Amino acid sequence: MTQTLASIGAAFLGLLAAMGRLALFTGQTISHLVRPPFYGREFGNALIQIGYFSLPVVGLTAFFTGGALALQIYSGGARFSAEAVVPQIVAIGMVRELGPVLVGLMIAARVTSSIAAEIATMKVTEQIDALVTLSTHPMKYLTLPRVLAATLVMPILVAVGDIIGIYGGFLVSTERLGFNAAAYLQNTADFLTRLDIISSLAKGAVFGFIAALMGCYYGMNSERGAMGVGRATKSSVVAAAILILAANFLLTEAFFSA
Amino acid sequence: MINLTDVHKSFATNDVLRGVNLSVSKGESMVVIGGSGTGKSILIKSILGLVTPERGSITVDGKDINKGDRDAFLARFGMLFQGAALFDSLPVWQNVAFRLLRGSLKKPTNEARAIAIEKLRRVGLNADVADRLPAELSGGMQKRVGLARAIAAEPEIIFFDEPTTGLDPIMAGVINDLIREIVSERGATAITITHDMTSVRAIADKIAMLHAGKIRWTGSVADMDTSGDPYVDQFIHGHAEGPIEAVR
Numbered sequence: 001m002t003q004t005l006a007s008i009g010a011a012f013l014g015l016l017a018a019m020g021r022l023a024l025f026t027g028q029t030i031s032h033l034v035r036p037p038f039y040g041r042e043f044g045n046a047l048i049q050i051g052y053f054s055l056p057v058v059g060l061t062a063f064f065t066g067g068a069l070a071l072q073i074y075s076g077g078a079r080f081s082a083e084a085v086v087p088q089i090v091a092i093g094m095v096r097e098l099g100p101v102l103v104g105l106m107i108a109a110r111v112t113s114s115i116a117a118e119i120a121t122m123k124v125t126e127q128i129d130a131l132v133t134l135s136t137h138p139m140k141y142l143t144l145p146r147v148l149a150a151t152l153v154m155p156i157l158v159a160v161g162d163i164i165g166i167y168g169g170f171l172v173s174t175e176r177l178g179f180n181a182a183a184y185l186q187n188t189a190d191f192l193t194r195l196d197i198i199s200s201l202a203k204g205a206v207f208g209f210i211a212a213l214m215g216c217y218y219g220m221n222s223e224r225g226a227m228g229v230g231r232a233t234k235s236s237v238v239a240a241a242i243l244i245l246a247a248n249f250l251l252t253e254a255f256f257s258a
Numbered sequence: 259m260i261n262l263t264d265v266h267k268s269f270a271t272n273d274v275l276r277g278v279n280l281s282v283s284k285g286e287s288m289v290v291i292g293g294s295g296t297g298k299s300i301l302i303k304s305i306l307g308l309v310t311p312e313r314g315s316i317t318v319d320g321k322d323i324n325k326g327d328r329d330a331f332l333a334r335f336g337m338l339f340q341g342a343a344l345f346d347s348l349p350v351w352q353n354v355a356f357r358l359l360r361g362s363l364k365k366p367t368n369e370a371r372a373i374a375i376e377k378l379r380r381v382g383l384n385a386d387v388a389d390r391l392p393a394e395l396s397g398g399m400q401k402r403v404g405l406a407r408a409i410a411a412e413p414e415i416i417f418f419d420e421p422t423t424g425l426d427p428i429m430a431g432v433i434n435d436l437i438r439e440i441v442s443e444r445g446a447t448a449i450t451i452t453h454d455m456t457s458v459r460a461i462a463d464k465i466a467m468l469h470a471g472k473i474r475w476t477g478s479v480a481d482m483d484t485s486g487d488p489y490v491d492q493f494i495h496g497h498a499e500g501p502i503e504a505v506r
Contacts, residue, residue: 130343
């Protein structure tokens with residue numbers, strides 16, 4: 001019994017210590033925002049890597065999800081003669097929920113893993129130490145540009161995902177389900193509110209911050225060897241996905257609970 | 259110039275440095291020898307401020323490296339890492355000129371590139387490698403690029419971590435000659451850690467042997483063969499039998 005309690009206590013303390021380390025890392029990252037120097041070229045590269053090169057995966061994911069959502073709502077709505085709500089539900093579903101969450105998870109898979117693997121490899125090959133000896137702070141050079149770029153570019157990716165998702169639903173609805181194109185677009189525009197759009201973009205920013213931060217955190221704290229790099233990459237994606245889903249719940253609660 | 263006094267460093271239950279005392283004079287080439295896992299790399303990393311000792315002091319020209327302006331200390335240091343530690347995403351010339359492209363030593367891009375190419379020539383590499391990525395170079399060439407990066411900002415103190423490990427004997431000889439030339443022509447202070455006794459004899463003014471977390475012996479290359487210390491004798495002659503237990 002005592003041993004069981006001790007194990008639970010040790011696990012709880014370990015969790016608190018991990019949360020403390022993450023909080024400290026987050027604080028340090030943010031603190032570098034207001035302390036020069038800034039590495040503009042690194043920031044620009046991160047914007048392109050995280051934003052521009054994620055567009056295909058974001059677009060494809062959103063397109064197929066929007067199309068599938070239209071089919072599901074149509075067949076489900078048919079059970080109680082509510083097929084006409086397809087445009088509204090696709091719009092609200094994509095903008096409030098599926099757009100930001102799916103883009104967030106795709107970014108976690110694509111960007112978080114890539115950042116964690118890159119930084120972890122730099123750590124095990126002493127490139128991080130080399131940065132320090134060259135008078136360059138690794139948090140400023142590696143972490144801040146990536147976290148800032150992901151936070152700023154994710155709302156744009158989410159907006160693109162929302163639009164393409166709605167377009168996927170529109171295509172399926174008009175080409176396959178016989179909806180009138182003009183009426184579909186009118187219903188979509190009429191139903192969406194400013195709050196829906198703001199919540200979508202805000203979620204994007206938060207999810208981008210989480211995705212990049214997790215990649216950097218696990219990369220910087222990687223253990224030695226190929227196994228260490230692999231473990232850091234896996235842990236970063238799992239942590240980012242869980243935190244994105246948890247943050248999504250909290251943000252939905254904050255925006256729409258009333 | 260560089261003084262380590264009673265430096266202790268441990269990781270969890272592993273006491274790596276257990277009271278290291280070492281002095282390196284200005285312009286001297288000090289080589290630290292010792293078996294694997296004796297803390298040679300931690301010793302260098304402690305001087306560079308990459309790890310912080312729990313106890314003891316490390317001073318450069320009488321100033322504690324863990325107090326005061328860290329960047330000012332780092333600006334005086336150059337480091338060649340064991341695996342070169344070149345930045346994969348940057349072309350060779352930007353690796354060499356890294357310090358000259360940012361921070362307090364920042365120079366215009368053209369000037370930084372010209373310096374990088376001159377340093378590459380200094381280590382025997384042609385200008386045509388300047389725009390290649392590190393992954394496109396052989397291990398020996400990467401090591402030379404690392405050496406060019408270490409000297410690009412004309413540091414007063416240069417650290418070499420296992421500079422010849424993994425190189426064939428000819429390339430190891432080339433690197434040893436380069437280190438000797440660079441250190442003597444620039445009057446720089448050098449601290450090298452290595453297992454390679456050929457390298458030790460080629461580049462050392464003074465040798466220190468690290469064993470069991472402490473400096474066990476110091477002396478010149480000439481003194482090394484007649485030290486009378488069984489640990490030093492066993493190490494420099496590579497005998498399996500002796501007071502140093504080989505980890506099998």
